[in-house]
Amino acid sequence: MRILGIETSCDDTGISVYDSIEGILFNKVFSQFNSYNSYGGIVPELASRKHLEVLSKLIQNSFEEFNLDKNSINAIAYTAGPGLTGSLLIGASLAVALAFSLNIPTISVNHMEGHLLTPMLEDKKPKFPFIGLLVSGGHTQLINARGIGEYELLGESLDDAAGEVFDKVAKLLGLKYPGGSNLSKLAESGVRKNFCFPKPMINQKNLNFSFSGLKTFVSNVIKKEKFDFQTRANIAKEFEHVIVEILVEKSKRALEKLNYTTLVVSGGVSINKVLRKKLNNMMNIRKGKVFYSRPELCSDNGVMIAYVGMLRFRKFKSFDLRILVHPRWSITELKSI
């Protein structure tokens, strides 16, 4: 089976063709991040207009570049939520129109399920059941994943997502958007000695997170301190350390709670090297296994949508040609849709 995946939930236009035998035939992402430097964040109206401008050309050019015939596609999967309404509607409309013209089904895919299951595309694949740590720009969630579409939310951020805080602190440190990777690079030059930041909710037994107080604390420190390179690097290092400690500790508790030995980590923040190192250590001690995606599949892409579209199509045999998006679609509602 061969599926075209279309991802337009936020500011990346991602498309891919995934073939159940040959694997990923191509993966193209057009990123808008340079468009927002003067705004300091995504402007939803501009993001949807950019998807409209880019998406059909990207599909056309990619099929030509990789010498693929559109008639070889068996279905089209698209992100139906969660995400920005206008951006989702562009992907959904194009997916349904193209599928209608090719007389093939469409499959609506939950963006977070896409992130969660992407590590299954690696040679070293996780098996259900597992604890999923979803850490992205809009989500920080711990999921009890029992099977495809069987997800229980164990805990989540009560305010900002981990990636969002990385981006906001990066901005305060004078780094360009998107800040997570830039902050992480700056932290490599830092030393942990002058600062001690709070670790919100680390001592609470529940599996929720809260990062906005940490952001405010760091913001106040930045205002008081010198703004030279080394001070900024030291702040970045301590901030990264604290976020990582919290994510590792709560993941450990989730594994203990359910007595699971497998952890799957996905979303853009899972690229973070310090996070991977600390999670690897924790899982080594627990004699468990931890799984990640290759870096280019951690942030938004069409591969994850095509792949999950294929899994869902095979399992549920369901598809429809309605143009439906769900901007606030929780991964735990999947079975009911």
Ligand SMILES: Nc1ncnc2c1ncn2[C@@H]1O[C@H](COP(=O)(O)OP(=O)(O)OP(=O)(O)O)[C@@H](O)[C@H]1O
């Ligand atoms: N090396 C890194 N360290 C920490 N954070 C990072 C790193 N690289 C990327 N990120 C963060 O990952 C986030 C982007 O990830 P992703 O594309 O999965 O999020 P999103 O699609 O915007 O949000 P969601 O998937 O929740 O809708 C950004 O917040 C970015 O700062």
Ligand SMILES: [Mg+2]
């Ligand atoms: Mg995402």
